[in-house]
Amino acid sequence: MSPVLLLDLVHGCCPTCAGSSLPDVPGSDVHVFLLCGKQYRAENGLADAFLNSSRSVQVLDFGSTAESLYRLKQAVDQLDLSSVTVVTTPQGQKALAPYLQQLFTDVYTFDYKILTCPCCTGSAHTDSPGPGVREEVSALVQQLPGLRGEVTVLRSNLIPDCFGHGFSTRTGGVSYIPTLSSMNLFNSSKRRDPEVVVMENRRRLALHAGFHPKPLRLVKVNHASDVWVMGEAEPENYDGIVTNQPGVVLAAPGADCMPLLFADPVSKVIGAAHAGWRGTLMGVAMAIVKAMVTGFGCQVSNIVVAVGPSVGACCFTLEKEQALDFSSIHPDCVPDPESSRPHVNIRLANRLLLQKGGILPEHIHDDTVTDQPSVTLCTSCHPELFFSHVRDGANFGVQLGFLWIRDC
Numbered sequence: 257m258s259p260v261l262l263l264d265l266v267h268g269c270c271p272t273c274a275g276s277s278l279p280d281v282p283g284s285d286v287h288v289f290l291l292c293g294k295q296y297r298a299e300n301g302l303a304d305a306f307l308n309s310s311r312s313v314q315v316l317d318f319g320s321t322a323e324s325l326y327r328l329k330q331a332v333d334q335l336d337l338s339s340v341t342v343v344t345t346p347q348g349q350k351a352l353a354p355y356l357q358q359l360f361t362d363v364y365t366f367d368y369k370i371l372t373c374p375c376c377t378g379s380a381h382t383d384s385p386g387p388g389v390r391e392e393v394s395a396l397v398q399q400l401p402g403l404r405g406e407v408t409v410l411r412s413n414l415i416p417d418c419f420g421h422g423f424s425t426r427t428g429g430v431s432y433i434p435t436l437s438s439m440n441l442f443n444s445s446k447r448r449d450p451e452v453v454v455m456e457n458r459r460r461l462a463l464h465a466g467f468h469p470k471p472l473r474l475v476k477v478n479h480a481s482d483v484w485v486m487g488e489a490e491p492e493n494y495d496g497i498v499t500n501q502p503g504v505v506l507a508a509p510g511a512d513c514m515p516l517l518f519a520d521p522v523s524k525v526i527g528a529a530h531a532g533w534r535g536t537l538m539g540v541a542m543a544i545v546k547a548m549v550t551g552f553g554c555q556v557s558n559i560v561v562a563v564g565p566s567v568g569a570c571c572f573t574l575e576k577e578q579a580l581d582f583s584s585i586h587p588d589c590v591p592d593p594e595s596s597r598p599h600v601n602i603r604l605a606n607r608l609l610l611q612k613g614g615i616l617p618e619h620i621h622d623d624t625v626t627d628q629p630s631v632t633l634c635t636s637c638h639p640e641l642f643f644s645h646v647r648d649g650a651n652f653g654v655q656l657g658f659l660w661i662r663d664c
């Protein structure tokens with residue numbers, strides 16, 4: 257049996273079931289959750305038996321199934337557990353499964369123990385969610401308070417007002433898992449944030465930044481240098497996107513890796529790229545510039561680039577051999593080449609590669625620019641503002657750089 261037991265008293269587990277096939281009241285190492293309709297709880301002797309016997313029993317009798325199961329998830333996450341046994345009827349499984357699918361991810365497993373009790377399969381206990389589970393769950397997360405403060409966006413004054421743009425920070429979202437909290441914007445079935453939470457965070461960001469309800473066009477994260485020019489066939493993988501279509505919101509993720517935003521105010525063309533150390537070496541930044549030039553006739557000297565929050569040379573090291581590749585871009589990219597694990601300045605490497613490709617030095621906003629508000633803070637040094645893979649480990653949250661052409 258899983259260390260977490262969800263007993264569905266809404267669709268099953270009535271006192272009649274209790275007399276037949278229900279599991280014994282488990283030991284105190286099992287965390288028991290009773291999913292209850294309000295009126296049902298009082299009448300159910302079984303609930304009492306569990307409540308009386310085991311030390312770790314929580315009653316889930318919130319206003320809706322969605323909320324009760326959301327509270328279950330919070331409790332499971334708090335315990336750092338991921339496997340749940342659900343005791344219910346066939347009808348209950350049918351009703352609960354869509355909620356669990358919306359609220360949980362592949363990180364979690366649910367084993368069903370199905371009871372067939374004539375009493376519970378009758379209509380008396382139906383509390384069927386109907387088709388709108390997704391909407392119900394979305395509505396629930398929309399009501400959650402923002403965590404860690406207000407939604408905050410950093411902006412570069414190098415990108416003019418005919419574009420909307422920004423770099424997100426980690427505040428004001430609804431993700432409560434410590435390393436994802438709170439404005440995690442990356443949807444991955446391998447993390448504990450379900451899609452619905454990530455989408456709610458994106459909605460809040462969009463409202464704040466002024467692009468709601470437009471969806472984001474997110475680059476894939478392949479750590480290479482392929483670029484998708486929108487309008488052409490979409491490649492399977494790309495770390496950059498370029499477009500001249502007004503209203504399309506391009507976005508690039510980062511959590512140490514750099515979100516890079518490109519804009520040509522003359523031709524009204526934009527690009528976004530994700531550049532980690534591999535993408536930097538493969539030249540993803542200049543691949544964007546080239547796509548803007550060849551795809552849309554941009555002049556390199558008109559293009560401005562904003563380098564988003566990313567890991568600074570203070571906090572980023574590589575193997576000696578990989579660091580050498582950065583030394584060969586410029587010795588300044590590796591301040592301590594003799595160290596066994598040298599520090600690497602991936603931002604400087606991108607600046608130098610862009611300048612070599614013809615981007616004007618003053619058209620690059622990064623941490624060398626000190627007379628303007630910084631958009632290129634170190635993600636690892638600022639836990640209150642940013643997610644960081646090197647700092648937070650595998651279950652890290654992700655911020656975004658985003659950019660669009662205003663209809664003007």
Ligand SMILES: *[C@@H]1O[C@H](CO)[C@@H](O)[C@H](O)[C@H]1NC(C)=O
Pocket residue numbers: 301304305308
């Ligand atoms: C549970 O405990 C309450 C109060 O202590 C008691 O009134 C009730 O009879 C008990 N129920 C069961 C099923 O043991």
Ligand SMILES: *[C@@H]1O[C@H](CO)[C@@H](O)[C@H](O)[C@H]1NC(C)=O
Pocket residue numbers: 443444445451
């Ligand atoms: C989120 O991730 C899941 C699983 O990888 C995928 O099926 C789904 O399409 C993604 N949703 C969005 C909006 O990208």
